[in-house]
Amino acid sequence: MTLLRRFLPGWLAAYPRQKLGADLAAGLIVTVLVIPQSLAYALLAGLPPQMGLYVSIFPVIAYALLGSSMVQAVGPVAITAIMTYAVLSPLAAPGSAEYILLAAVLSLFSGLMLLACGVLRLGFLSQLLSRPVISGFISGSAVLIIISQMKYLLGIAPQGRSSAELVVDLLGKLADSHGPTVLIGLLALAALAFARHGLGGLLGRLGLGAPRAAFIGRLMPLVVVLFGTLAVVWLDLDRTRGVAVVGAVVAGIPGFEFFLPGYESIKLLIVPAFVMTLIGMVQGITMAQALAIKRRERVDANAELVGLGAANVVAAFYGGMPVGGGLSRSAINVAAGAQTPLASLVSALAMIGVLAGAAHWFERLPLAVLAASIMMAAWSMIDLQALRQAWAYDRADAMALLGTAGGVLLLGLETGIGLGIVLSMATLLYRVSTPHIAVVGRLPGSEHFRNVERYAVETIPGVLFVRIDERLFFGNLGAVEMRINQELERIGEARDLVLVMSAVNLMDTTAVEVFAELNQDLAERGIRLHLAEVRGPVQDRLQRSALWSSLSGQVFLSANAAFEQLRQPPA
Amino acid sequence: MTLLRRFLPGWLAAYPRQKLGADLAAGLIVTVLVIPQSLAYALLAGLPPQMGLYVSIFPVIAYALLGSSMVQAVGPVAITAIMTYAVLSPLAAPGSAEYILLAAVLSLFSGLMLLACGVLRLGFLSQLLSRPVISGFISGSAVLIIISQMKYLLGIAPQGRSSAELVVDLLGKLADSHGPTVLIGLLALAALAFARHGLGGLLGRLGLGAPRAAFIGRLMPLVVVLFGTLAVVWLDLDRTRGVAVVGAVVAGIPGFEFFLPGYESIKLLIVPAFVMTLIGMVQGITMAQALAIKRRERVDANAELVGLGAANVVAAFYGGMPVGGGLSRSAINVAAGAQTPLASLVSALAMIGVLAGAAHWFERLPLAVLAASIMMAAWSMIDLQALRQAWAYDRADAMALLGTAGGVLLLGLETGIGLGIVLSMATLLYRVSTPHIAVVGRLPGSEHFRNVERYAVETIPGVLFVRIDERLFFGNLGAVEMRINQELERIGEARDLVLVMSAVNLMDTTAVEVFAELNQDLAERGIRLHLAEVRGPVQDRLQRSALWSSLSGQVFLSANAAFEQLRQPPA
Structure with missing residues (x-):
């Protein structure tokens, strides 16, 4: 027992009984609430939606045991998902067996790099990027995400290799939009927008406290998913009207799949994996620190990297999709009352139950609803205030922000972040290049x-x-x-x-x-x-x-x- | 006349008569001596060999009028050539019309970027790379160059997408080597190696001064080209034995070809062009400065960039191959006694004469001889001493050197230089990340x-x-x-x-x-x-x-x- 205790993480070895109830309840609530976004981000990554549920199990357990944040929740996240899509879609057809394998390799590489950075205490590398550059990258990615989801929302298939081409082609095909799909998508979008911007005020006027109102707001995606699915089932929209739905979900726990990546995939994916590692590092460490400050706790950046790295390595073999520290996931976790990573363990176990018993419920969930929830999340990632502040404070930083965002939009994600690194460094060099x-x-x-x-x-x-x-x-x-x-x-x-x-x-x-x-x-x-x-x-x-x-x-x-x-x- | 004088570059407006003889002689000597390397680097770039001669005309004139160095000679250079090949060979078949067009676009972009950097006084950007990283990049590229020329030296066609695959495939096909080609190639290699390492000492013992001995050494490539061609002509090796030769050379001055690059080529080539710009900047400025110091002259880094940029823009429309400030070209220029850029103007005009009257002489020049001269030049670019010194002085810098060289060899040129920038910056950040x-x-x-x-x-x-x-x-x-x-x-x-x-x-x-x-x-x-x-x-x-x-x-x-x-x- 003492021996076992030595190998347990600190929070578990000395787990305070009185937190058990809160963690159990939070874990169960989180399981249900993260289902829509897990499905949605897998879709965004070009993977079968259920893979988002798969990686909400073992990677979550790995992070709970090895990470250092008490309340950060890992899982599929928007930035990682769009990066996966951007990297892999030129290499294989999204959703194909080859694509799925490449996604697992990408997850493995970025996991190993995160682990290595953590073990070698290279957390300082996350400082390679200045905040304006990060902000530009995220805003640019958010626009890319919104563009990428238009096809599901409108039920058309635009073609094009760049985002500009996609938009042009999309505008030309607007007249071909699929009526019932558009209707479902716009209703979902309206409901989600209301939940985010109008509901809080309304509930406040009805006498609800702010935290409770916010929590009800977070329930909305689930409600939308529920109504969307029920509408399809009742009206048989998928079979009679051709509304695109998730389709057959493979139920049950994913098996452990071992594979060794070949030289070719190493060469193709090593740089994208490095970029994902860098972004994952910045995002994971920043968020863990922000959460810890609010709770008067401490995070160890390098332990955090080990946790994120382990989660991605596990994700490669059990589910096959890169994961990260998610802003909305963590917010849900905190709002649901999680006290320790036990909440994440509970949610991982509950997700096994969901996959075993309720996976078929998602089969007739319309893709337009998932697209609406992705677009809503992406919309909130666009940070114009950061641009305004940087512009007022330091023109060079504002230009770096715009350059990175423009690079992401016009030249793609990897080139954009590369440009961002170069811009960060150029401003740095410019500033240190005049010694006294x-x-x-x-x-x-x-x-x-x-x-x-x-x-x-x-x-x-x-x-x-x-x-x-x-x-x-x-x-x-x-x-x-x-x-x-x-x-x-x-x-x-x-x-x-x-x-x-x-x-x-x-x-x-x-x-x-x-x-x-x-x-x-x-x-x-x-x-x-x-x-x-x-x-x-x-x-x-x-x-x-x-x-x-x-x-x-x-x-x-x-x-x-x-x-x-x-x-x-x-x- | 006064008006005209105002638009002339300083050296030409106040040209000292007594330098005329030296410049005229140097220009004519340089024309003849740079022919082998111009043909060779075009071949290295995957372009028809005569393009190397084309870009030795108008780009040279542009640089002479706009650059700031008195003796730097621009033209096709090894690093730029191998980068052109690395960037374009995955996009189009080397030597095809599409490939030639892309090379012109690449030259245009990197020329415009160099111009912009010069005009915006961004010369300091060349400091983005530390010397160990530059050294690692050049040594790694040199090995890539040697590998890329094996096919011409051996007369076989290895296949593979990476340098490792190429080497493996090459070793497997060694037995298929083409006897006469190998013989010619090895003889050429031996002659060039002797010229570089044994001839100087021999001539010294015969009583020749060092400068004269060095000059005779520089004549050797021309001698080798001459004998190689004569051997082919006398023994009819190309027609009866299948020795690969340059083939039909389009004689005459290249016409001005105007084109506007499309969005697709912008997206494909903008990043490679940026990398070429960066390397061109570092190489051009470093060399111009080194030459100026030796001659007690000054160069203005930003004017230098304008000159190089203009040369590349002109190269895009008149010849279609990226050019740079060449180490061996400039050395030939200095050794031949050039005093001002007039020598370059003379050599450009003489090159028109060569193309008009003597282009067909190169048609039966064996490719194996050109490959041998490329390999010899590349061999001298491998700088093991820099590694040894960095290793003794600063392990982190030595690792950056090795990482860049390894990246170039295993992951390709662009990724390698990207890795180098990141490594430079990581060491910089690591050093400035602990403020007092x-x-x-x-x-x-x-x-x-x-x-x-x-x-x-x-x-x-x-x-x-x-x-x-x-x-x-x-x-x-x-x-x-x-x-x-x-x-x-x-x-x-x-x-x-x-x-x-x-x-x-x-x-x-x-x-x-x-x-x-x-x-x-x-x-x-x-x-x-x-x-x-x-x-x-x-x-x-x-x-x-x-x-x-x-x-x-x-x-x-x-x-x-x-x-x-x-x-x-x-x-």
Whole structure:
């Protein structure tokens, strides 16, 4: 028992009895409420809808046992689903056996990468993306999602390889819309929009508290699904009117399916999996932290990555669809009163029951209703306020946001996020590429060196003392080199250049190479290069470099030692 | 005449007569010497060999008139050629009309991007890549180039979509090698290797000076081409033995062909064009600078980009193959004694003569000879010393080098360079993600604040003064937040947090959002957030942000003002 306890996660080993009731109730409520979105996101991913239910079982258990958030709920999520569709639909026909296999491989890769990032403590990589870029990516994806669902809502099949082509083709085919499908879809959309925007106020005026009103709002997707299905069944819309429905759902728990991905699939999917990992990381960590702050709890970003990674690896073999930390799922979980991951365990077990006993209920659920719920969720992901704020605060960040969103819409998801990374990095580089550098001289009667522009200091004709106030790396060397050359030109006949390195705590490989070239270049111009006040760790490394052995001048312990020696006229 | 002079580039408007002879001679020599490599790189790019000659005319003129380097020579280069092949070969059959059109579009896009970067002064973007990453990219590409030429050297046709598959297939087909082709190829390879590694020493022992010996070495490719062609002609190897040769060369100057790229080609080629732009930028600027330093001249990186961009735009319409600043071309130019871009103008005009009068001479040039010269050039691009040095100096940089080279070889050129950018950026982020932060207190009897760990300073119970010593941006906020929370925990019952911002000269949009969240989080925990010594430009922006209006505490002009007010017990 003690042994067992050591292998249990902390929350389970010391589970407080009094939370049991809340967790049990929350788990059961969540099971029922997440059914519509699980089906919908699987559809969005181009997979059979029931796969969304499959991955609501074992991946959820894996995350509950390994993740670090108390209330984050994992499962199929919108961004991951649209990325799956974007990556796989050019490679195989959505819904085909090959497509399903590729989805499992994608889930496996991104799971393994998340696990690796967690174990290697690479959580900081999620900082590769600035918030405006993330916001642009999500808003752009949301528009893509809405476009992708029009076909189900209208009952037509637009064709096109890009979103622009799809929209054009769709507009041309509007007249072919399937009447009953459109009717069902628009009614569902109206009901969901009302639930989100009108219902709360109405219930409030009826005297309900805000949390309860919000909870009832969250019930609406289920109500819509229910009515949609009943309408199809009563009026036999699928058989007599051709309304598209989910169709045969394979009931029962999915079996464990083991497979080894081939070289070809590794090559095709490794980059998309990396992009999904990055986005999953950002989304998972951000949400877990936001939830934890509200509850005065802590999350460990790297443990979080291990949990998400394990969930995706398990998803690859038991269900075959990538999963993530879901905003609406987690919100439902919190609203239902979940206290610990036990609620997720309960919901996973209950989902097995649903699949075993009630899967056939979804067979006649109209796709237009699922599409409406996806579109509603996507609509709420479009964040114009972020754009407005960024525009007011920092134009460069606003441009990065627009560039990423535009890239996603016009060039596709992967290219868009790639563009976003490049834009984030370009702004970063632009900002760090102008390091602080000062020409210094000696304060009379002291051993202190100060900026020549601000103090009356002593200088030596033909000798330039330059203090570099920042670490030297590939991104700022251009500016450093240019500044040094400007200063050398300014003083005219230079014979010695002393770099005061007291504030340089890093020189990367590029910096050493550039300085070695500078050293050679200066030597050819008859100027010696000296270093002073090199920090210990920097010096340890420099001694292993070509710069050290080829240095035309000396290494001085202090700027003052250099000053004393170089003030002597050259022999 | 004065008017005309105003539109001429500086070097031409004030052309010194005494350089005319040197430039004329150099131009004529260069024309002859670059013929083998122009044919070879076009072949490498999957294009008809004569296209390499076409783009040695008008793009060269465009660069001569607009570029800023005195001696850099543009034309077909190895890296650009292999990238063209890697990008286009999955889209169309090499050598087909569609392929040729796509190559022109690729050249147009990368030319426009280079122009835009030059005009918008975005030359700093070339710093997106660290040197180890560039070195890894070039070495990896060189291996790809060698693999791609094996088929011409051996006269067999290996199949495979990845370089690994190609190599495996090639090894399996070794027995089918075409004897005469292999013989010609290996002889050419041996001659070129001797020219590079043995000839210099031999000529030195015969009493020749080093520069003259090097120049004779550079003649060797031409000699090899000559003998290879003569061998084919004398022995009729192409007709009787099936040795593959260049074939019909369309003589004469290429006509101007105008076209507008379609949406589909924009979508397919925009990202590859961006990658080519980036690499072209790095290569072009680096080389121009290296050449300028040797000659005590200056190059303007942005003017250089304009020149390269114009050359590529012209190449798109007159020849249809991307061009770049070529290392070996420029070396030939310098060795031949070029003084100004007039040498390039002369060589462009002479190339028209070659195409008009001598194009048919190349028809029976064996492809194996061109492949040998490509492989020799690629071999010299593999830089193991860079790896050795990086490994000794900085393991992280060495891993970035290996990762990029491995990515290029296993996942392809674009993915490889993408991986390289991500690796560069990850090391950069890792290095800037730990900003310097100090908990400070007041030096007794003064208004100065110092680090509590190093000075005996006054502090106020429940009040934490934290000084942030770096700009705040998306990459280091995680560390800042964590540190603040650690310090708050350490002092226990905190009621006020004062951030001393004297050294913060930038807060990006992400920073403002994270601090707004921190402010709210702290408020819920009963801790007020104050700012002190906010710099003017930072404050101007902050006033437009949500953080400013929602700040739970105050904004103090100085840390001391905050200290004086907060030392009073709360009311």
